[in-house]
Amino acid sequence: MEKLKKTPLYDSYEKYGGKIIDFAGWALPVQFEGIIPEHEAVRTKAGLFDVSHMGEVDVIGEDAFKFVQNLITNDISILEDNQVLYSPMCYPDGGIVDDLIVYRFTKNHFFLVINAGNIEKDFEWMLKNKGSLNVDITNISSSVTQLAIQGPKAEEILQKLTDTNLSDIKFFFCKRDVLVAGAKCLVSRTGYTGEDGFEIYSDRESATGLWDKILQAGKEDGLKPIGLGARDTLRFEVNLPLYGNELSESITPLEAGLGFFVKLDKEYFIGKDVLVKQKEEGLNKKIIGFEMKDRAIPRHGYEVFVGNEKIGEVTTGYLSPSIKKNIGLALIDAKYSELGTTIFVKIRNKLNEAVVVSKKFYKKNYNK
Template identity: 75%
Template sequence: MEKLKKTALFNSYKKYGAKIIDFAGWSMPVQFEGIIPEHEAVRERAGLFDVSHMGEADITGKDALEFVQNLITNDAAVLEDNQILYTPMCYPDGGIVDDIIVYRFNGEHFFLVINAANIEKDISWMIGHKGNFDVEIKNISSSIIQLAVQGPKAENILQKLTDVDLGKIKFFFCKRDVIISGRKCMISRTGYTGEDGFEIYSAAENGEYLWDRILEAGREEGIKPAGLGARDTLRFEVNLPLYGNELSEAITPLEAGIGFFVKLDKKNFIGREALLKQKEEGIKRKIIGFEMKERGIPRHGYEVLTEGRKIGEVTTGYRSPSLKKNIGLALVDSAYSKLGTEIFVKIRGRLLKAEVADKKFYKKKYKK
């Protein structure tokens, strides 16, 4: 654990009783009080996550928009200043380099949020595709902290610490130069839990101070510090994909079920030809949702079978804290993706019955 990277909030973890794990080379809290109470706090009240392990890249220059457009499958040209979009970033063969969040500050300044495990890979990928674009690419990950306040009471809690009217920040928009408890921050409203909430970006030295102030402000509302365990169960229940599970270099966005974020009518981007060909020829694998019909909890990597033949693998599986059901996501042959189809999951050597179900297990409650 000594060689693992640490966020600027590492010293706060023990203070709040965190259980630390190795996550993508980082010392991160998997839980504080426990995954279930933290999950329930976010669904019912509010939770505070340290997600400072995520990476950030600053893209500036007169060709910033064209450069970003070439990298991503979604269309950044539709963004207003301070608007945000979610997008895959693909290899030429259509496999996914990463799924990222793109902030447009203006036409010559974009801010990209990338997954912790992919920071070095993504930055290298961007630099390798700079070509003749007049842009500067800066990896600013180590200088920034990111906190996420998530849950139905998130706005009420954070509003106590700022004079900015948070109700005016729309879903997938941000506001810069916001003062929170005396510290300059950027606030966005996206979320990775299915609940309303905010991301707070600030200088690394403000991390522990902001963490403490937010928890103090939310004490009466029942806010809890939350770890990566609850973050995973929350995102999974609302079918938000995770890189390394539902997304990877071996899975295309069309197979992953996020084709909405692939704009094939956009003139050009890395991977377009391969994705266009895949769509024309038909998608042979799909991410499905399923519900166990026999007792057993599916886990990542478990085999999915039918008539004794392997048709895919579980990408994520849990006993859902919100629904009290054993459910999962799996990448399977498209022929078995129809709702109601009977499948079997191999759990500890036994084939247990399951049924293909709607992937949106829990209804999102984002503020629009």
């Protein structure tokens, strides 16, 4: 663990029973109490996540709007100040550089949140595509801490620590300069679990105090610290993609099922021409949801077959803690993507029967 990157909360993990693993070069807790109780806590009460490994980039200048608009597939012209949106960011061939959250502070100031394993790659890509635009692009990841509180009781718990009325922060909006337990924070309401909740950005010096005070404030409400394991099962059940699984440089946003976030009527964005053509000609491969008919549990990377033909691979698979079924997502040949199609997942050299189902495994409970 010595060579791994660490968040400001690394020394706090042991105090709460964290089991540390290597995640994209970071020393992070895969679990505290256990994946199942942590997952259930978020679905029924609340959970607190340390997501300080995520990257943050400031984009400031008179061409900030144009730069971000060219960079991503979604359309930031719909945003008002302090509004937030989700978007893929593509290569010219349509493959995904990363998926990110875009905060508009003003027309000349955007704040981008990117995935931990892609920080250096993303930042270089942004600089490469700056061109002659008048914009300053700054990687501020090393100075920012991010916590996330998620679950039905998230607002009630966090409200104990701030005088700001959190109910005024609507879904996919943010508020700056919020005092949380005495620390100045950016608070937003997006989420990566399918439950209501908040992201809390602060400086690194405030991280440990915020973590401890939030957990203390939620102790009687059942708030638990949550590791990467439950973070993955939670996001997977509500079909929220993970870079490296459902998203990659060899998968386009359309193939990943993210067409809603690809605005082909925009004047320009990197990769637009390829995605327009792909939309017109149809997809050769798609991310689908499936449910196992046999008892085996699918896992990332397992091969998918129809007859003797390999048609794709599992991107994510679990015994779902919420619906108690063995389910998964897979990238497969599009001609087998129709709901109800029988497919087979190769698990320990045996082909196990599964059926294509809706990717909406679990109903989202966002406060909109």
